[in-house]
Amino acid sequence: MTQSKPKSYTAETQRLHDELYDVWGNPSGIKALTIVNHTTLGLRFMLTGMAFFLVGGLLAMLIRAQLAFPGQNFMSPDIYNQVTTMHGTVMMFLFAIPMLEGLAIYMIPKMIGARDLVCPRLTSLGYWCYLFGGLILLSSLVLETAPDSGWFMYTPLSSKEYSPGLGSDFWLLGITFVEISALSAGVELTVSILRTRTQGMALHKMPLFAWYILAMALMIVVGFPPLILGSILLELERAAGMPFFDVAGGGDPILWQHLFWLFGHPEVYIIFLPAAGIVSTLIPVFAGRPIVGYGWAVFAVITTGFISFGLWVHHMFTVGIPQLALTFFSAASMLVAVPTGIQIFLWLATLWLGKPRMQLPMLWIVGFLVIFVCGGLTGVMLALVPFDWQVHDTHFVVAHMHYVLVGGMFFPLIGGLYYWLPLFSGRMPSETLGKWGFWLTFLGFNGTFLIMHWTGLLGMPRRVYTYGAEEGWEIFNLLSSVSGFILSAGIAMMLLDIALHFRFGKPAKQNPWNAGTLEWALTMPPSPYNFVSLPEVEGRDPLWDRPDLPRTIAQGRHGLAVANHGRRELWGTDPLTGKVREVIHLPGNSWWPLFAALALAVVCISLLLRLYPLAGIATLVAAGFLLRWSWENGAHPKAAPDAHRELGDPPLHSRTMDGPGLWTMSVTLLANASFYLSFLFGWFYLWTVSPLWRMPDESPLSLTLLVIGGLLVTAGMGWLEVMLRRLRRRADNGLGPGMFAIGALGLGQVAVVGLALWAAELDVTRTAHDAVLAVGLGYLLVHGGLGAILALMQGMRVRYGFVGAHAPFEPAVVAQLWRYNVGTYWLLVGSIALLPRLLGGSP
Numbered sequence: 001m002t003q004s005k006p007k008s009y010t011a012e013t014q015r016l017h018d019e020l021y022d023v024w025g026n027p028s029g030i031k032a033l034t035i036v037n038h039t040t041l042g043l044r045f046m047l048t049g050m051a052f053f054l055v056g057g058l059l060a061m062l063i064r065a066q067l068a069f070p071g072q073n074f075m076s077p078d079i080y081n082q083v084t085t086m087h088g089t090v091m092m093f094l095f096a097i098p099m100l101e102g103l104a105i106y107m108i109p110k111m112i113g114a115r116d117l118v119c120p121r122l123t124s125l126g127y128w129c130y131l132f133g134g135l136i137l138l139s140s141l142v143l144e145t146a147p148d149s150g151w152f153m154y155t156p157l158s159s160k161e162y163s164p165g166l167g168s169d170f171w172l173l174g175i176t177f178v179e180i181s182a183l184s185a186g187v188e189l190t191v192s193i194l195r196t197r198t199q200g201m202a203l204h205k206m207p208l209f210a211w212y213i214l215a216m217a218l219m220i221v222v223g224f225p226p227l228i229l230g231s232i233l234l235e236l237e238r239a240a241g242m243p244f245f246d247v248a249g250g251g252d253p254i255l256w257q258h259l260f261w262l263f264g265h266p267e268v269y270i271i272f273l274p275a276a277g278i279v280s281t282l283i284p285v286f287a288g289r290p291i292v293g294y295g296w297a298v299f300a301v302i303t304t305g306f307i308s309f310g311l312w313v314h315h316m317f318t319v320g321i322p323q324l325a326l327t328f329f330s331a332a333s334m335l336v337a338v339p340t341g342i343q344i345f346l347w348l349a350t351l352w353l354g355k356p357r358m359q360l361p362m363l364w365i366v367g368f369l370v371i372f373v374c375g376g377l378t379g380v381m382l383a384l385v386p387f388d389w390q391v392h393d394t395h396f397v398v399a400h401m402h403y404v405l406v407g408g409m410f411f412p413l414i415g416g417l418y419y420w421l422p423l424f425s426g427r428m429p430s431e432t433l434g435k436w437g438f439w440l441t442f443l444g445f446n447g448t449f450l451i452m453h454w455t456g457l458l459g460m461p462r463r464v465y466t467y468g469a470e471e472g473w474e475i476f477n478l479l480s481s482v483s484g485f486i487l488s489a490g491i492a493m494m495l496l497d498i499a500l501h502f503r504f505g506k507p508a509k510q511n512p513w514n515a516g517t518l519e520w521a522l523t524m525p526p527s528p529y530n531f532v533s534l535p536e537v538e539g540r541d542p543l544w545d546r547p548d549l550p551r552t553i554a555q556g557r558h559g560l561a562v563a564n565h566g567r568r569e570l571w572g573t574d575p576l577t578g579k580v581r582e583v584i585h586l587p588g589n590s591w592w593p594l595f596a597a598l599a600l601a602v603v604c605i606s607l608l609l610r611l612y613p614l615a616g617i618a619t620l621v622a623a624g625f626l627l628r629w630s631w632e633n634g635a636h637p638k639a640a641p642d643a644h645r646e647l648g649d650p651p652l653h654s655r656t657m658d659g660p661g662l663w664t665m666s667v668t669l670l671a672n673a674s675f676y677l678s679f680l681f682g683w684f685y686l687w688t689v690s691p692l693w694r695m696p697d698e699s700p701l702s703l704t705l706l707v708i709g710g711l712l713v714t715a716g717m718g719w720l721e722v723m724l725r726r727l728r729r730r731a732d733n734g735l736g737p738g739m740f741a742i743g744a745l746g747l748g749q750v751a752v753v754g755l756a757l758w759a760a761e762l763d764v765t766r767t768a769h770d771a772v773l774a775v776g777l778g779y780l781l782v783h784g785g786l787g788a789i790l791a792l793m794q795g796m797r798v799r800y801g802f803v804g805a806h807a808p809f810e811p812a813v814v815a816q817l818w819r820y821n822v823g824t825y826w827l828l829v830g831s832i833a834l835l836p837r838l839l840g841g842s843p
Helices: 011-024 029-034 038-067 077-112 120-142 167-195 208-223 225-240 253-287 294-308 323-335 337-353 360-383 385-391 395-425 431-457 474-504 549-554 592-608 612-631 660-689 703-728 735-760 768-799 809-839
Strands: 568-573 580-586
Touching: 038 077, 038 120, 038 474, 077 120, 077 167, 077 208, 077 253, 077 395, 120 167, 120 592, 167 208, 167 225, 167 592, 167 660, 208 225, 208 253, 208 294, 208 660, 225 253, 225 660, 225 768, 253 294, 253 337, 253 360, 253 395, 253 660, 294 337, 323 337, 323 360, 323 385, 337 360, 360 385, 360 395, 360 431, 395 431, 395 474, 431 474, 592 612, 612 768, 660 768, 660 809, 703 735, 703 768, 703 809, 735 768, 735 809, 768 809
Parallel strands: none
Antiparallel strands: 568 580
16 A cells, blocks of 8 residues: 655654654565565555455355255365365464454554554564465465365374375465464564553553453464474374374374364454454444443453363363363353353443444444354353264354354454554545445355254254255255355455445545544554654543644654654553653564565475475575574664664663563563473373373483483573673673573583484384474474574674673573573473383373
8 A cells, every 4th residue: 555645744843754754664666575564564464364365265155056955066075175174274274363463463553652563573574474374375275285184184184194195284384384473473462562552551541452452462372382283293293204193103183182272262262352352442432432341341351361271172072071071161161151241241331321323334343243142152052061962063063163253253353444444545435335245244144154053953064065855954055055155245345345445435534433542643544653753641542532632643742753863663661551661663674584484485395395405404594584684683783773862761672671572582482381381281191191102111311411401501591690680780791701601501402402312212103202202302402502592692792792781681582581491491301201200101
């Protein structure tokens, strides 16, 4: 989208706008690939997600065409399995979450009074990983080798024996690549919301949408790593023969289901919460009053996030789970309805006490309320174990899932897009075309999926490519298929309306919906820097409190109204109170995220083609790009070309010991810990549950070598802690040699662990026990190597003058990783080397 410069003001104000454009402006031509601005990247996420949505929708229509009549041979069974698998995969992984993340990336800085997200290059890397991963996955359709084991890829159906082609490999590698994007956005949004809200925006004054996105981001950080672990283990089984899910080798296929649904059920709420955040944003605007029970809404959001992680067995009631566990997870599945019900009652109370205006965005919200409540009722039904046993794997479950996910996500999403459309384009949507699109979509949706409840109750199983006329399902499937095409017509009408409005829509006035949040203080469409000056807020609805904010912000009458130093700046604020603590300076446009993503794409393709030497080379190239990217950081001239700051402003973040990098590392390690704990869960699960698990009488691991490695990494961390204490006192003598010595200790730990792995002579293709040990030691090698490399880089950066008493924050970031490495090292050694010795093998 082309962004024009703001209207002219006084000569001084216009000069400020020009300076900000010089610093924040987006390049054109081939250099547009280097853009890291959140507005552009958010739009790219959403447009790419919509393109994938159209592919997924086309696949859905193929499914409905196949099931419209009994005995159809429109598609062969193999093609039908590929189409159904890819439909679910595209909609869940390539549309729903990336689309909502894209909206959050676009909106969050504008709503919290920031100029950008806190790690813009990480956002760029996330987009390119999403694009390349999605294209790799979709290429399997073109090559007619798409996965055909269902979007959940249950083992052993997806294992080598039953899926010998490359279809499962496309899924495992492509989805893992896409998950890097999701985790990048999760980390980025979490840190940005906690640390870059504008002055005065305490947590209890934050827009509700930001609360919902914060919960979503943290759930992504914790919920996605189990699936990444499962995908890595299954790909290792398929490519290298490691029997993690093979009963004969001591594995268990049910472990895949646990790892998948540890991700899968929280994902339902990861999708629902941002959509509910849109509802909580729009209802107060169109009711003309603040939302009823702000605190209760926040409580419901947090509670939903916590409870959702205790529901994964909700999808496994028929696999032989013990009765006590069934009772617990059934109760938890019903308990999650409580915070959801609180939100619905708050929305209804806000509408009841306000004066609702039934404009186009609100129409989609009302449609959501109707559909989602129906989906929630069937969810409570499925939480009852005896009922779930009866309808499991029928079209009833398919219908429920679409009511919850499509009704709970798609309808609020379209309502939100219509609501924020004037911000994107500066024009208003068409009420006439928009209402036609809504009614066709609403009626088509209910006609498609309401009837599927009945076919499910009549016994029609899901994932069957045809059925006989004698089953009595013919009329219901025909009605569902016809309604599906009506639904498609409604979506086409909506997309046509949005496309036409950019040219023919009526120009929007400032704050056209009379909203209270900060994004409506911006020009339409917004400039690359969002805010000319960063305002101080006093309440939850700044524009209702101070209607003149758009004018005073544009005139530069608030904070950070300067750009002649060449830095991209925003406030760094206290996570709780919103008080300003530092000035955060952001990196500019860069090729490094694109280059790193391209190298990772080569890794993915090489693994698909079993070209392992090329995959190894591409991995090293990707690591080189990422390390080169990290070099332009902190006090590097390209990151902070001028350390000068205005009189009275707080210090630059690179001159403190609590910058956003520390928070980013902490949240990243939280995701890493989720991956690690999922691995330990898998170890203990196989040890205690797998029917043919074989524990050797003597552990093949050398406890002596592992203890030596642990002492080395612990010594390195201790030395690093001593230097951090000295840096806090502004003493940096010996810092460079010290970092080199710490790096050497890290390399020593890697060498010792590598020796322990080599000496163990593990037979990783014969037993799951040895395969798990190999993966665990590999985890220690990767993290130990990364800690050593970062410590050595710090030593080099001290020599270049980028780190020292004047810029002390980078060693604190590296120390976070070393603390994590020490904790995970000793816990893993205790779990896989010491505990089996104490217990004497299989319990």
